[in-house]
Amino acid sequence: MAKTINIKEISSTIERELPTNGVVRVSGLVNDEFVERLRQQCLSSIEIESQKMGTADYDGFGRLLFAPVYGGAFLELLELDFIADLAKTYMGSEPILYTxxxxxxxxxxxxxxxxxxxxxxxxxxxxxxxxxxxxxxxxFNEENGSPMFLKGSHRKETEPSNKRFDAEAQMITGKKGDVIFFDPWIWHRSTKNQSNQWRSCVLLGFVHPWMKQRFDVKPMLEATDLSGCSDKVLGVLGLKNTPPKSWSEFYSNNKPIY
Known part of the structure; x- marks a missing residue:
């Protein structure tokens, strides 16, 4: 599923680019076979959610509320070594999904x-x-909705004007299987998909284990089969991030569970 990846080299690239520019693309981290399975699950799950909404005419069309609830390739993606390893190296702590x-x-x-x-x-x-x-x-190309990023804007407190953004932001294109790493504070946007095909991607946002996730993950995943997930993935999902609920639980563990 995964290609041979030099985690140390990619970590160095992220460390060099993100503090200054806020964004960097790394080529070929996921192979074509898995990309296609993930893409098909994205589109079928989007169809499920649009049916729940009763329409495709809503602001969030194309966005899954929380992809792991659909299991399958979404959970397999979290098993890829580079996902947690690169987040941990850059953030300096065990990462959990914000969403x-x-x-x-x-x-x-x-x-x-x-x-x-x-x-x-x-x-x-x-x-x-x-x-x-x-x-x-x-x-991702100039025609099908590639994102625009205003490099360095994650280091600024103020929102850029539309005029400045349009003049200075750069479009980031790439091939399927590439990964764009970025600071969540960078100003960015997608562009219109002017092609006759869907343009698809998965987004993973990571926070530190002492920060709140977007959703109460345990009940969100109550109906999802997690039996095939490794402890690493359960940790990334935040399911091993529960604070101790009693004096005895805290002292019964050799190391904290939070």
Missing amino acids: MTTSCVAPNQSNYTAKIHRDNNIRPAGCVRLLVMQILLDD
Whole structure:
């Protein structure tokens, strides 16, 4: 499933680029066979959620609320070594998912990400490092909705004007299987998909284990088969991140469970 990956080399690239620029693309981290399975599960799950909504005409169309609830390839993605390893190295602690979603743009449409935005509007005291990974499931090009990033804007408090963003932001294109790593505070947006095919990707946002996740993950995953998940993935999902609930539970463990 995974290609041979030099974690140390990629970590160095992320460490060099993100503090200054806020974004970097790394080529070929996921192979074509797994990319296609992941892409198909994205699109079928989007169809399920649009049926729940009763329409495809809503702001979040193309975004799954919390992808791991659908199991399958979404959980397998979290098993890939580079996912947790790169997040841990960059953030300096065991990462947990803030959320895991999709940003898929239907043919000849835009979606909710077309507005200039940050993925996190609250910067913790001391500028604690957080990380987002965007897994490309199609070739991203100038026609099909590739994202625009304003490099360095994660180091600024103020929102850029539309004029400045349009003048200075750079489009990041790439091949399926590439991963775009970025700081959630960077200003960015998607562009319109002017092709006749879906443009698909998965987004994973990571936070530190002492931070709150977007959802109460345990009940969210109550109906999901997690029997095939490794302890590593259960940890990334935040399911091993529960604070001790009693004096005896705290002291019965050789190391804290939070």
